[in-house]
Amino acid sequence: MAGKLISTGLRLTTLPGNYVRPFSDRPRLSEVSQLEDFPLIDLSSTDRSRLVQQIHQACTRFGFFQVINHGVDKETIDEMVSVANEFFSMSMEEKMKLYSDDPTRTTRLSTSFNVKKEEINNWRDYLRLHCYPIDKYIHEWPSNPIPFKNVVSKYSREVREVGFRIEELISESLGLETDYLRKVLGEQGQHMAVNYYPPCPEPELTYGLPAHTDPNALTILLQDSTVCGLQILIDGQWFAINPHPDAFVINIGDQLQALSNGVYKSVWHRAVTNTEMPRLSVASFLCPADCAIMSPAKPLWEAEEDESKPVYRDFTYAEYYKKFWSRNLDQEHCLENFLNH
Numbered sequence: 001m002a003g004k005l006i007s008t009g010l011r012l013t014t015l016p017g018n019y020v021r022p023f024s025d026r027p028r029l030s031e032v033s034q035l036e037d038f039p040l041i042d043l044s045s046t047d048r049s050r051l052v053q054q055i056h057q058a059c060t061r062f063g064f065f066q067v068i069n070h071g072v073d074k075e076t077i078d079e080m081v082s083v084a085n086e087f088f089s090m091s092m093e094e095k096m097k098l099y100s101d102d103p104t105r106t107t108r109l110s111t112s113f114n115v116k117k118e119e120i121n122n123w124r125d126y127l128r129l130h131c132y133p134i135d136k137y138i139h140e141w142p143s144n145p146i147p148f149k150n151v152v153s154k155y156s157r158e159v160r161e162v163g164f165r166i167e168e169l170i171s172e173s174l175g176l177e178t179d180y181l182r183k184v185l186g187e188q189g190q191h192m193a194v195n196y197y198p199p200c201p202e203p204e205l206t207y208g209l210p211a212h213t214d215p216n217a218l219t220i221l222l223q224d225s226t227v228c229g230l231q232i233l234i235d236g237q238w239f240a241i242n243p244h245p246d247a248f249v250i251n252i253g254d255q256l257q258a259l260s261n262g263v264y265k266s267v268w269h270r271a272v273t274n275t276e277m278p279r280l281s282v283a284s285f286l287c288p289a290d291c292a293i294m295s296p297a298k299p300l301w302e303a304e305e306d307e308s309k310p311v312y313r314d315f316t317y318a319e320y321y322k323k324f325w326s327r328n329l330d331q332e333h334c335l336e337n338f339l340n341h
């Protein structure tokens with residue numbers, strides 16, 4: 001099992017065969033351009049109606065945006081990045097104490113995406129944690145490096161507040177009550193994926209993470225401030241979202257696409273690798289309560305005509321999550337399994 005982790009510190013000169021994608025499914029990095037007009041939203045603005053409008057435009061056009069002045073201070077972010085890097089630079093023996101390829105485990109270090117299901121692996125190791133309620137899970141978290149638990153609990157508490165503020169803005173941007181999404185999503189869970197992409201010998205042949213959408217409600221991503229790798233699919237074309245210092249990248253997950261009746265899209269995105277530098281990203285996922293019923297908001301589909309019906313059928317988040325992990329990451333959009341026929 002140890003051989004599966006790729007954060008070994010060793011640099012390979014060729015990519016092992018189990019990571020090589022068929023010719024038709026490669027990143028074609030030279031065809032990817034930077035997204036020039038990617039929205040950058042200042043959350044400290046006191047002009048609420050303008051903020052709501054910016055969120056509406058960003059969610060309609062991209063399903064992704066960046067936020068600055070979000071309230072999480074630089075020190076907390078730097079410490080998060082620092083313990084994450086320290087974690088991945090620990091010895092294999094130390095890291096293997098947390099290794100598991102069972103997606104139902106609430107704390108685990110793993111590699112690729114879902115090694116039990118996939119045929120081709122991805123150039124990524126990742127530490128996955130449940131972060132809410134913290135008291136329920138913190139005892140499972142890594143005890144090394146020593147400051148890990150303190151730093152990650154502070155970071156995840158603060159990021160949760162940012163997510164809640166954004167959910168309120170998104171509710172308003174859909175013309176719904178401010179607390180609409182918070183109420184429907186129930187007592188939200190919070191998961192974290194600390195992604196580590198070592199330098200890759202042949203980035204044109206593989207992915208760090210292949211194209212996927214996020215199964216949860218809202219994702220708050222902290223990108224490595226110097227190394228590029230995140231790309232999103234807009235109108236059939238891949239664009240690079242290069243890091244902006246001090247910004248979080250926010251994206252709409254599948255559940256907000258369902259609740260908005262498809263008005264906002266959970267957009268395909270992927271991570272690519274490079275030959276020179278390891279890349280780190282920390283994704284925080286806000287997830288509906290397991291029993292929360294995902295039902296497209298009535299005002300968004302109810303029309304005058306009698307035959308009007310929502311795009312998606314009602315389902316619980318628990319049902320959705322099970323379906324998501326039973327598939328391969330880059331299959332059809334998982335929401336297609338929940339269409340209202």
Ligand SMILES: O=C(O)CCC(=O)C(=O)O
Pocket residue numbers: 193195209214221223229230269270271280281283
């Ligand atoms: O590393 C990145 O920039 C993307 C991470 C991501 O999409 C994920 O963890 O689901």
